Amino acid sequence: MTTVEGERVVDAPPERVFAALTDPDVVAEAVPLIRSHREVDEDHWEATVKAPIRFAPSVSIRFVVTERRPPQHAAIQTHGGGAHVVSSFDLEPEGGGTRVRWRAQIQLSGLLAPFGGHGLEPLARRAADRVLDRVAASA
Numbered sequence: 001m002t003t004v005e006g007e008r009v010v011d012a013p014p015e016r017v018f019a020a021l022t023d024p025d026v027v028a029e030a031v032p033l034i035r036s037h038r039e040v041d042e043d044h045w046e047a048t049v050k051a052p053i054r055f056a057p058s059v060s061i062r063f064v065v066t067e068r069r070p071p072q073h074a075a076i077q078t079h080g081g082g083a084h085v086v087s088s089f090d091l092e093p094e095g096g097g098t099r100v101r102w103r104a105q106i107q108l109s110g111l112l113a114p115f116g117g118h119g120l121e122p123l124a125r126r127a128a129d130r131v132l133d134r135v136a137a138s139a
Contacts (some may be wrong), residue, residue: 002117004103005101006102007100013097014092017071017139018070018074018091021074021131025037026131027131027134031047031131032130033049033050044062060080062079083112084106085106098139104128
């Protein structure tokens with residue numbers, strides 16, 4: 001299992017940052033491999049992911065908001081395609097914005113297992129940056 005952590009200040013109040021972090025539309029727009037998504041209910045959504053390789057299959061990914069304490073904390077589990085990710089976000093006001101402390105625990109299996117380890121950390125950081133960029137633009 002690989003654990004990656006970071007923090008960032010977003011120029012929006014915690015309530016808006018929290019709403020964006022738990023919005024499937026915002027998250028889906030931030031992940032370039034997501035081809036489509038649908039909301040099952042407030043805490044569950046599904047996405048279809050396809051790698052940009054000609055004959056790569058599409059894979060279904062499930063997202064579950066497992067903890068919701070607006071506007072201070074959210075946790076989301078993502079599972080599918082050989083990846084299981086548990087992400088958590090702690091938010092606190094800072095100036096006129098919000099400090100977001102995030103943590104992702106990533107476990108890869110099957111065909112993705114060889115991509116785990118230290119090489120996974122920069123990819124996870126880039127993914128977190130994309131999501132937080134989209135959250136900042138939406139909040």
